[in-house]
Amino acid sequence: MILEKIVNKDDANKLFYIEKKIFKNEAYSLKQIEEIIFMENYTSYFIKEKDIISGYIIIFDNSEAFEIMKIGVLEENRKTGIGKKLINKIKEKEKNIFLEVRETNISAVSFYLANDFKKVGIRKNYYNNKENAILMLFSKK
Template sequence: MYIIKDIENKEIIDGIAKLEIEFFKKEAYSKESLEEMILSDSYILIVDNFEKINGYLLVHDSFDVFEIMKIAVIGKSREKGIGKDLINYFLNIKKENLFLEVREGNIKAIKFYEKIGFNQVGKRKKYYCDGETAILMMLERN
């Protein structure tokens, strides 16, 4: 596992951009957006097997809090603890509270986040482009 903090490795950026489209469809970040994130106050953590990316975590630094923007693990690597490992790796680097938004209907993801220690702290009605509500979750560190 490692953190990307430059855009020199185009293969990794291209790989994440392709996975974004596969996983998040209309809500995917573009390659250009990913490059901007790397150059700004964001972190991209990668898990790979030296052939392809198995999972990634995108976290934005908003001065006093961090927000998970995206987390994804490829199909055959799911249910093996990679998502939890990505989040725990980040939590070992940064000690601030960690926030995220998750679709209200994504019960599996909500239960995953709750197992790690996230709690629901609010909702954003009609947040997603299809009108679904977002559940706001926080992992309190202080």
Template sequence: MIIEINKHDEEILKKINLLEQEIFIESYYTFETLKDMVNKKEYKILVFDEDVKGYLILHDSYDLYEIMKIAVKKEFRNKKIGEQLINFYLNNWEQNLFLEVRESNEIARYFYEKIGFVSVGKRKNYYPNGETAILMSLERN
């Protein structure tokens, strides 16, 4: 079950924060950052069930939504949870999607391409370690 969380879901935000710190070791997202996001109308945070097997953070950039983060617990990967989160968005909102992904992250790039994202550019030296970001977009027709 996919849930769009709101500011009253602090326990779910805590679970997202734990998963964020586990998966993205150098993440700058803190519990306070997540609380701030959920209180702003331009952010949407979706979770796959209340146990937070996965989550998707989106930012409304007026004419498109940017995927800020998507994560799935290791033991639940390859079960289409990430795909279900993105499809939930696609079934409920109209704007195009945009994201940045590490050039070296071939698994993520394949995942996005399988859903329909296409590469639209690069940002050299985007990440703190100097790695290039691949820009990807999914156009809604």
């Protein structure tokens, strides 16, 4: 598996394709993805195997901590270590990592707990459908 930084418009198109496949109606638009990958405080990575993209992560650096804005792994590649490899890439850096996850997304919550994230709060009615988000933290301390 190869981790590759997302850096250009062609990468944005590839990310948009994967984003739509994974998140369907809740996917970022191509315009949003293009804006994000060229913003100074954002970093994004693909993970590839045999030149096929199977997952990605988008990180926001607010100078004090990282926030995982999106992480996605194609359904057929889940539970193969891809998500863990993406998370570990960010853990290499010397900052805490935050994220929000849907309260009902039990598999994602379990994944983050297994990767040393802790539940630190709830954001009430965070999503468009009024669903709560669990705020999670990986602490470097």
